[in-house]
Amino acid sequence: MDNEESKLFSLREAERLRVQVEPILVEAIEARRKLGEVEEGLSTIAERIQRSGGLLVPYEQVAKMRIEKNRLEGAIQSAVERIHSTGCIVKDIDVGLLDFPSRLNGEEIYLCWRLGEDRIRFYHRQDEGFAGRKRIDPQENAFDNPLQ
Numbered sequence: 001m002d003n004e005e006s007k008l009f010s011l012r013e014a015e016r017l018r019v020q021v022e023p024i025l026v027e028a029i030e031a032r033r034k035l036g037e038v039e040e041g042l043s044t045i046a047e048r049i050q051r052s053g054g055l056l057v058p059y060e061q062v063a064k065m066r067i068e069k070n071r072l073e074g075a076i077q078s079a080v081e082r083i084h085s086t087g088c089i090v091k092d093i094d095v096g097l098l099d100f101p102s103r104l105n106g107e108e109i110y111l112c113w114r115l116g117e118d119r120i121r122f123y124h125r126q127d128e129g130f131a132g133r134k135r136i137d138p139q140e141n142a143f144d145n146p147l148q
Helices: 011-051 059-084
Strands: 089-092 097-104 107-114 122-125
Touching: 011 059, 011 097, 011 107, 059 089
Parallel strands: none
Antiparallel strands: 089 097, 097 107, 107 122
């Protein structure tokens, strides 16, 4: 989604979307974990080949692992694209960190959620990132109308 066309979410809208994209995020995280395992396996084989002077190359095994690597990379890319197409931003796939563009008191901010949290409870300015997260005041309704 183009920055000019970025959707701004109310807290309610972001929460509804979070529930929808969470399974896609979990799918991407699992594919990323498996990809790490495949890459580690390929690296181990490459070291073994180098030590043997290239004499013992398990071509079939390497070919299967490269196919799996390509499949997993495609699955991750597809999942991230599906999430981004909603207007939500994947900030860190390794920890499952998502941002939802919103507005608070006229300033564009991100509603921030990390996998494992039961709902969106934090926000931060766009220039702050995760370290600048602030707790959403449950009494505050400013996020319910992102056009403020």
